[in-house]
Amino acid sequence: MDEKKSGEGVVLTEAQKRARRSRSIAIALSLLALVILFYVMTLVKGPAVLVRPI
């Protein structure tokens, strides 16, 4: 790692910035998928979505 530190804090390398960006996108897509999943399941189950059988 070519991490550079300055008095203003940690400065990310380009590789670290790219990795962080790809991780952020993956997290965003995962959360979006979760929202869509809950939305679709609500449509599928209707009011029964509130019923949680054993």
Next chain:
Amino acid sequence: MSLISEGANVGGPMQGGARLVEPGLYEAGIHEPSSAEVGDYIALLKPRVMSLVVFTALVGLAVAPGSIHPVEAFTALLCIAVGAGASGALNMWFDADIDALMTRTQRRPVPAGRVRPGEALAFGLTLSAFAVVVLGLLVNILSAALLAFTIFFYAVIYTMWLKRSTPQNIVIGGAAGAFPPMIGWAAVTGSLSLEPLLLFAIIFFWTPPHFWALAIYKKSDYGRAGVPMLPNVAGDTHTRLQILLYTLVLVPLGIAPWLLGYASVLYGAVAAVTGAAMVLLAVQVYREASPADRACRHLFAFSILYLFLLYAVLLVDRGWGGLLAGVAA
């Protein structure tokens, strides 16, 4: 490939529970910003193990009586897959010290330094929580509870306790790999019965002969890291006898779904023929002159095909059960 682990397990006598390598040795760059790529996190999920888990869960889900909406079935499988992946991440977090000693596991994200142990732990815990909660909210409580227990069993009972303390580690720990079809069944029915227990038992008794065959011909590799696998502790001869005995229990269990009327003659025939081949290979393992590597390799390879065939035929045989009914509805 085992449902328990993807080969992270390593063997050899070792005092129970001791860590072999100081965590600092594989926590390179702990003060640096993370450089972990998305692919590193995917690797933490052990995708190959996850695919087997999904397949066996799918069979449990498909053969269960009753119907389930395809979206609900997809959700159940997704949660089971994520839960299995989370278990893998927790396993890699805890086993990073012994993974670092093995040539075939030292390139994994944690021992290679691409993902920090803390990141792997947080990733595993977060995914575990999401998988269990979503399954409980969108499918049913019983399947969520079984998934939570499976993750706990694999990460805590097997990885943290049994694996480093007893040569019976993969026998008892094999239960973790045997639960997915029960979870799939519970997702459809909200209950359990004899049939999912049979599916559980087949994988449970399949695991020792499958895994010990690998452990014999990889003994030197396993011995490097010091987990008490049976061949390292009790020797090859005893292990080969155990392989034969477990196979003799496994084969009737494999045929049992047909004997009990849960499956057709087709399944019974496939289970009988492939079961006979399993016994034959296990006898060869038992009788072949030491080190019996060739026979063990044959048994290991065929055992994967055996389990896959049993479950695949069951899947087809039962006409996809609730899945098709759900689509028709």
